Structure formats: C-alpha cells, structure tokens
Amino acid sequence: MIHFPKLMLGDNLPSLVKIATALVDDYSPTVECNAEDLITAEPVALCLLAAAFGQLQRRGQRARIRGLRAQVKENLARLDVLREWLRERPEQLQSVDSGDSQSILRACRVATLGEANELANMLSREIAAFVPADDMGAILQTDPSLYQYRVVEQPLGYIIAELLDNSLNHARASGFGHARAWVAAQYYGVGDLLRLAVVDDGCGFLESLKHHPGVTPKTHQNAISMAFQPFFSCKKDVGIFRDATHQGIGLTVCRDLCLRADGQISAASGTAWLSSPATPGEISRRLNPGYQGSVVMMTFHRRAITPGSLGEIFRRYQPDENLPIRFI
Amino acid sequence: MSTIAHDTTVKASTDPSIFILGTRSVAVPLRQRVESALQSGPGNVCLDFTGMTVTQSYMDELLGVLILRYGPALLERVAFKMCSEDVRAVIQFVASARIRDYRELAAKSAIS
Numbered sequence: 001m002i003h004f005p006k007l008m009l010g011d012n013l014p015s016l017v018k019i020a021t022a023l024v025d026d027y028s029p030t031v032e033c034n035a036e037d038l039i040t041a042e043p044v045a046l047c048l049l050a051a052a053f054g055q056l057q058r059r060g061q062r063a064r065i066r067g068l069r070a071q072v073k074e075n076l077a078r079l080d081v082l083r084e085w086l087r088e089r090p091e092q093l094q095s096v097d098s099g100d101s102q103s104i105l106r107a108c109r110v111a112t113l114g115e116a117n118e119l120a121n122m123l124s125r126e127i128a129a130f131v132p133a134d135d136m137g138a139i140l141q142t143d144p145s146l147y148q149y150r151v152v153e154q155p156l157g158y159i160i161a162e163l164l165d166n167s168l169n170h171a172r173a174s175g176f177g178h179a180r181a182w183v184a185a186q187y188y189g190v191g192d193l194l195r196l197a198v199v200d201d202g203c204g205f206l207e208s209l210k211h212h213p214g215v216t217p218k219t220h221q222n223a224i225s226m227a228f229q230p231f232f233s234c235k236k237d238v239g240i241f242r243d244a245t246h247q248g249i250g251l252t253v254c255r256d257l258c259l260r261a262d263g264q265i266s267a268a269s270g271t272a273w274l275s276s277p278a279t280p281g282e283i284s285r286r287l288n289p290g291y292q293g294s295v296v297m298m299t300f301h302r303r304a305i306t307p308g309s310l311g312e313i314f315r316r317y318q319p320d321e322n323l324p325i326r327f328i
Numbered sequence: 329m330s331t332i333a334h335d336t337t338v339k340a341s342t343d344p345s346i347f348i349l350g351t352r353s354v355a356v357p358l359r360q361r362v363e364s365a366l367q368s369g370p371g372n373v374c375l376d377f378t379g380m381t382v383t384q385s386y387m388d389e390l391l392g393v394l395i396l397r398y399g400p401a402l403l404e405r406v407a408f409k410m411c412s413e414d415v416r417a418v419i420q421f422v423a424s425a426r427i428r429d430y431r432e433l434a435a436k437s438a439i440s
Contacts, residue, residue: 113353120350154348154381154414161350165385169352231425247388247425311417314384318417320424323400326407327416328374 001066002026004035008045010197010297013266013273014287016045021289023052023063031056036067041076043184044297046107047199050182051293054109055201104130107184116164116181123185124157133189152194152302155257155309162250163198163296169246171202171293179203179293192302201293204269220270221284228255228267228278230317249317252278254296256313263300269293335371337409338362340380348381355389363394366405378410387422395426396433 002022171179179202186195206223209215232248258265266275271290275283
C-alpha cells in the first residue's frame, strides 16, 4: 500500500519522487494506494503522479486509490493528466480548485511537439487573463497597473514552450522516442504567485550530456548545472553533443525570466536536485531514490514581470554586435 | 530604412489562437516555404510577425538553419516585418550566433 501524505508540495521533492518510484516499482496487477490524508498537491506532484500512473497503464496495470476525499477526487478527475487514472470521461485542459479553495490548477500531458506549442499558447493566455479577486476592484477603477497581469502571457508561453521543446527533443534524440511530458500550473485567487512544473519521463540531463567533455565528472549534478549554462550545447560541439543543432540557451533564458520575476527555479534528474542552477546561489541536494526523467519547477510573481524582459536577456547573451537585419 | 522590394510576404502564423511560436517543429513548414521562395527566383522574402512572440528555439529552426545552409548573405534577401522589440532581440541573437558558427565551420573546412 502506497501512502499519499496530506500535502504533496514541491519543497519536498524527495518525498514526491519516492512515492512516484514506489508506484512504478510495484508490478502488482492492481497497485493499491491510500490517499485518505491527501488534501492538496502542487503542480510538480501532479506531474510526477501522472507520469507514474501513465507508466502503470502502459504496463497493463491498474491503480486503486483508497480514501480519496470526494472533493479532491472531483477536482483531480477534471485534470487531463489524471483522467485515465480516475477513469473519468476524457476532457481537455480544465481548471480545478486544487482542494485548498484558494488556487486554480491546470495540467496536461504532452506527447508531441505540436501539442506542446498549442498548450503553451492556451495555458499562458488563460493564466494571463485571470486577475486575482483582491484586484478585481481595481479593474473597475481601470487601474493601469493591472496591465501587469497580462505581461505574464508572453514570458509564460515562452517558458512552457521552451521547457516542453527541450524535454521532448532531447528525449527523442537520445532514443527515448516514447517520452512524454506533463505540465501543470497553479495560481491563486489572492496574490500573484504562480507555480509551474514540467516533468518528463525521458532520458534525463546526464544521458543527454554524457558525451560532452564539459560535464566532468559525469554526475547528475554537473549535468543539470551545465545544462543551464549559456551556450553549453552550442553548434561548435557538433559530433560531441547528440542533438547538436541546439544553441544551448533555452534553459538559461527560462531560468533568467523566472529569477527576474522574483522567482525560484529548481531542476532535478537522476539523483540530483538543484535550486537556482548555474547561478552563484546554486544549491545541490541529493535525491534518493533518483528520477529517471527530468523535472523543472518554478514559482514566480506575475506582477514582477516587466515588458521587454525577454529582449533584455537576449541582448545580454548576444555574442556579437547587432547585424544589419532588415526590420520593416 | 531599406527600400528593398519584397516579392513574397509570408505570415508567420495565420491561426488567430496562436500568439507564441515556440517549438522547433512549428518552424519547419515556414522555413520550407521561405527556402522554396528563395530558390524559385531572385526575389526577396518578407516574414510577417505581427502580434507574435517567438522562442529562440523556433527562430533557430527557422532562421538559424537557413544561415547555416546559405551563409550570412541570406539576410540580404530576407526581411522581418512588424517585430516587437523582444522578437527583434531573438532574431538578432540567433543571427549573430549562427553567423559566428557558419564562419567557424567555414574556416575549419578551409583548413582541412
């Protein structure tokens, strides 16, 4: 019997990975779970559970969840990523009350890059359109600062698209053609906090970068950290890096967008979990058991995002002076 | 400002539900259209990014690949219309990095 705790939070990633691992290590025809304590699960927990249940399903197993509170079940069943687990009618992306009555969760599974682009557009647009209740009054007064809520649309869409593209492309290039990704977001009726998680069941950072001489020694910790370094997987590494067409800036820009929005970012793969990867504040922790695929989770504040952030970040990393490109 | 005539104008997306062009795969059909237009004659191509945001991955798959194939001269035949400051920065970044890659590869080829 696998027990789900009361709170399945990103801050306790090792516990979440342990639960996901216990699920996939169970080869019983029906995997028994006890969820009577479960009240709320953050995006990364939903993604990890969905990935684990997906693996059970591919092996022809079933999962039986005992004690799931009616409200939690009703809410989770509306999430695309868990619909097969709960055997509910298929629905597309849905918003749900996560159980704590203050937040909204959105989650979806992505199997193709076409789906990834569509989801990045849909999810970021819907989140940007949401204004917390404590600011609704300001709308009536046409407070121009509320424009700041819409500003999240482009950076959020950028981050989701890049993370999903990264997950699926690297997995396929490393022989994990079956890999899928799960994305979940959580935002609140009060305040501007936004949580985002992207999890895949692909090859993980180290497998993608194992032939790169920059990853020395060949550890999960080094691989994650280097993946967030700018230009790490650049074109001049042709023949060394397996999918050498990448420029090696995608994860770096996602991290910088998050940090500029007063955010926190962490990534995990294998037996390593890094907060603020490839920054002076990087903190590395050990995951035991480890996670085969990759996990990226972040929290940031929507109102801290400023227009033009993306351009400012790219100008900082641009290798040469501006070229005479024809902009009309 | 250039007064170059553009024989072919291609919208980056005609789907009103799309505002971000994010994944590499989405760029491939547009790149093929651009490449086909450039190969069909001496005219120029204008890419219209009205209302769009692009990721670096998308732009690299579109523009970066073309630069690696045809060299910096490609930019003399391609123009970018209605780009936001963010999109301009992504284009400048990708073009700058890929021209550098192109020159490094060309130098290596010359040596060997």
